[in-house]
Amino acid sequence: MTTTLTFPVLLRLIDERSTAFRAAVASAPSLDVQVPTCPEWTLFDLAQHIGEGRRAWAATVAAGPAPVKSAAEGAPAAPVEREALLAWLAESTEQLLDALRKAGPDRGCWTWWGASQSPQTCGAVARHQLQQIAVHTYDAQVTVGAPEPLPDEVALDGVEEFLSTCVATTSAWPHKPTAFDFHATEGHSWCLTVDGDGARSTRISAPGTTPVAAADEGPNAAGVSVRGTASELVLFVYDRIPADSLQIGGDAGLFDLLRAWDPEE
Numbered sequence: 001m002t003t004t005l006t007f008p009v010l011l012r013l014i015d016e017r018s019t020a021f022r023a024a025v026a027s028a029p030s031l032d033v034q035v036p037t038c039p040e041w042t043l044f045d046l047a048q049h050i051g052e053g054r055r056a057w058a059a060t061v062a063a064g065p066a067p068v069k070s071a072a073e074g075a076p077a078a079p080v081e082r083e084a085l086l087a088w089l090a091e092s093t094e095q096l097l098d099a100l101r102k103a104g105p106d107r108g109c110w111t112w113w114g115a116s117q118s119p120q121t122c123g124a125v126a127r128h129q130l131q132q133i134a135v136h137t138y139d140a141q142v143t144v145g146a147p148e149p150l151p152d153e154v155a156l157d158g159v160e161e162f163l164s165t166c167v168a169t170t171s172a173w174p175h176k177p178t179a180f181d182f183h184a185t186e187g188h189s190w191c192l193t194v195d196g197d198g199a200r201s202t203r204i205s206a207p208g209t210t211p212v213a214a215a216d217e218g219p220n221a222a223g224v225s226v227r228g229t230a231s232e233l234v235l236f237v238y239d240r241i242p243a244d245s246l247q248i249g250g251d252a253g254l255f256d257l258l259r260a261w262d263p264e265e
Contacts, residue, residue: 003127005157007105010126011097013154017133018093020148021050022086024140031082037139037240046143047085048078050136051092057129058095061122065108100126115171115263117164117200128165131158135238142240155230156188162237163192163201170198171263178223178254184230191222194258224250 003010025031031044038046055075060068079085103109105123118124134154141147150158159182177195181204189206192199226233228246235241239259243252 003123003157003161005127005130005153007100007123007126009153010123010130011100013151014126014130014133015093015097016151017130017137017154018050018054018089021047021133021137021140022089024137024144024146025089026082026086027146028140028144031080031085033143035139035143037142043140043143044078044080044085046136046139047089050133051078051085051089053132054092054096054129057125058092058099061096061099061103061109061125063110064103065110065120067110096129113165115169116166117168118161124165127157127161130154131161131234134158135234135240138235138240149229149231150234152186152230155234156184156186158234159184159188159230159237160190160201160203162234163190166237167192167199167258168201169263172196173199174261175257179221180254180258181222181225182233183225183227184233185228186230188230198263222250224248224252224254226255 005013025043025047028043031047032042035041035043035046041049052075056068076088079088100122103122105121105126107122109120109122109125111118111120111125114120118128131154134150138147138150149155163182173194173196175194177193179194180192181189182192183189183206187206189204190201191204192201226236226243226246226248228236232241232246236243236246243255
């Protein structure tokens, strides 16, 4: 599925979220503080993950469709001193943005989501990288006690990006066919259908607008629906906030099945 955000907007938002991430790191009392939403990591670990990941994807984008065997080889390690770390993070972001600008949105690129609904292009990489830095910026903000909702344009694209990139697959759903409806209070809705043909997402009409038959009748009728702001929906699907932070109707246990499902097995 294609994003409603243009390529220049994606790059701008990656830069903005990266700046917000560095601001959270800069304000932390220590780089050794634990990240509540990623309890196995300290803030330094999170920053290292962000910087190394942006550099690796910069190399991947530059390589085109061919996979990069060792994208991080020869890259400088994350500095342990805060000011140097912030500079390293800024350079990591610029390397990614520069690689994306040079490649353009339509160039082929290796990705790990080959069987999903997202194309294997640099534009799709930019779209996913935006969600990665947006969610990890939230992690950093939670760590310093100043969490902020994801910006609306980031979050509204993020729900669909997650479903079409991280969930969509042609592997058969091992349970009774069903569907998951996601409703953003901003007026956008999506349906994830799971059955013997795999998992696929579609945009649907929001409640109160023109009804969509596929969303409320037939063998794949929604078994569960979740409603919240787009930011809450993104943070929920990435396991950053609990289900009781949103309005859930139907069989909430279906989310446990979805989270436990590993289509690669």
